[in-house]
Amino acid sequence: MFKVTKDMTIMQVLNQDREVAHVFMKHGLHCLGCPGATMESIGDAANVHGINLETLLNDLNNFFEEKSK
Template sequence: MAKITKDMIIADVLRMDRETAPIFMRHGLHCLGCPASSMESIADAAMVHGLSVDALINDLNEFFAKKGE
């Protein structure tokens, strides 16, 4: 099972599973195709957009946990 952390790059998580895109979008990160997503950590993106990084990380890890069942 994948373990997502705050320091991971958004594009890397999307490469792990494209089905994570709606999770990012639900949390307010709509610019998944922008160049910053290939260099920006989840924590940095959440900070810039004023989002809860902990809630996003939790949802991403829940997604991967369910896929691993």
Template sequence: MAKITKDTVIAEVLMMNRGTAPIFIKHGLHCLGCAGANMESINDAAKVHEVDVDTLVNDLNEYLENQGE
């Protein structure tokens, strides 16, 4: 599976695995269904919501890596 980066669009991550939604929510990104999620990168959303983007990206990648176990 491809690694998620700061530049990955939120909707792309959700399309990879809907189980990532709770991770976004845990980090304070609740607008997963809004229009911005279809074009906004994780980094852009993190800046707006004052979220630590590195921790979020790490959590998302860790979750996806553990799905194969």
């Protein structure tokens, strides 16, 4: 199963499955196509946008866990 970490970029995660976009959107990360999505780590994005990193990672990994069933 694919495991999302704080060091990955948003684009690395989106490249695994574009349907995960709604999880990022739910957490307030709306600029999925901006240059930052390819360069900035998920940890950095969460920090900049005031998002709880642990909750975001849990939701992202839950998405991939459900997809693998």
